[in-house]
Amino acid sequence: MARECDPEGSRTQGVFTKPDLVDKGAENKVIDLVEGKTSSLKLGWIVVRNAGQQQLIDQNSNRDEVEGQFFREVHPWTDLPKDKVGVAALKIRLQDVQTTQMRAEVGRNLKAMKQDFSALGIERSTPEQQRSFLVDIIIKFQNIVSQAMATSYGTQELFEKDEDTRLVTIVRNRMDGFKSDMEEYGFEYQFLRWESGTQQPSSAEVRPESKSDSDDDDEKADGIPVRKNMNLPEHSGAIDGILQEQVNIRKPADDSILAWIEDKYFASRGFEMGTFQTSLLCTIMNKQSGKWTELALGYVSDVVDIVHTFILKVLLSICPDEQIRDKLVNILVDELSKRYREAMDQAQMILDVEHTNLMTLDNEFQHKLGIAQNRKCEQCEIVKGKKKAPISNAPMTNTQRTVRYIHDTLAAYYAVASKRFIDNICMQATGYCLLTGPRKPLGLFSPQFVADLAQDQLMEIAGENAVLSRRRAQLKKGIQDLETGRKIMM
Incomplete structure (x- = not known):
């Protein structure tokens, strides 16, 4: 046996x-x-x-x-x-054998209990312990934020595992996309070329055509979507009802811009001689830049989406406890929502400024207008209703001269204003409000946030439930008993 x-x-x-x-x-x-x-x-x-x-x-x-x-x-x-x-020798031998086995058994049990105890994390039964627990998470969070803002992607495995956490790179790429969309789709009508008097093609049309360009043209035939990043994160409560809805922006119209300006001119002129109402320029500029609103708000909405996704994914990596993470996000969501809305409001304010009064101190405006006024009129356009009829070296009527001057002024101002607008949206609405400013969402989860939490909020977020507390107490007592027993056997 x-x-x-x-x-x-x-x-x-x-x-x-x-x-x-x-x-x-x-x-x-x-x-x-x-x-x-x-x-x-x-x-x-x-x-x-x-x-x-x-x-x-x-x-x-x-x-x-x-x-x-x-x-x-x-x-x-x-x-x-x-x-x-002898029985006495047998007794000693059995004691030695049993003690050795007991020591080994105690060692195994003690190791297993310590591993289970360590898996529970630090104790969170008092407010001090709870604050310390949250501050540890905050330190890890802000460390990743700093590395993401510095594009130090080699310092964290997270940046390799999930490219959605490469925050600055994603935002920069989206900025370039916004700039490109503004340059190609931001205006209502094509401007005339300075040197020839023909309609000005968009930047997409003057590029050398490739197969991929042809495919893109087919995809963009019905316009482009203003939203490029719609991740719809699981905890999207902070951005619900704030972001721009998805819409398509159509290509600039091929109709004659001079015919359109002439219609607006006839609808607003008085008894001026060789001039026009200054309010007319503001009216046609607002119409010509009408797509700016949806393009800008779509871009800012995407950056809000990018930032919110980044926050959630970083929290997931540093706080694997789903219950704690969900409670933490629920506490953060209201203030995050306010800060996201501030970015959208800033974008809307910039839009309102651009659509209120026309103004610039940029010398580039006078430079471009001067070039337009001094160009050689190799080809002119006689407006007949909505149709164009190019005629070489034909004399222009007073109305045609006024319409062309309005066009040249509009084109020069649009070139200056659109660059200014793109920079302001990127620098203020997304750069300052969402990434670098004092109220950036990335700075909300900070030691000050923990310091401001009430005791009941601390308990709600980081406190241990009854089951976990009992388990921790049982393991602690078991470890103490085994440590005492091991000392006795030694």
């Missing part, structure tokens, strides 16, 4: 119980077994002499004395080492 349970003989202690009954001449075999010459048991053998029937009946008989006398006087058992014979 022992061989079945312990085939390697590593856990079996051999006990020979009746040496007094061994046949004459067979004693040496037993002695070889006890001395380990023929035994496979790693713990070896011990010989004990059981009391005989007569000794069991005799109440005056002392079992230990009889056994001791036997091993002192009866040959060849007297040759065996003292730690190999």
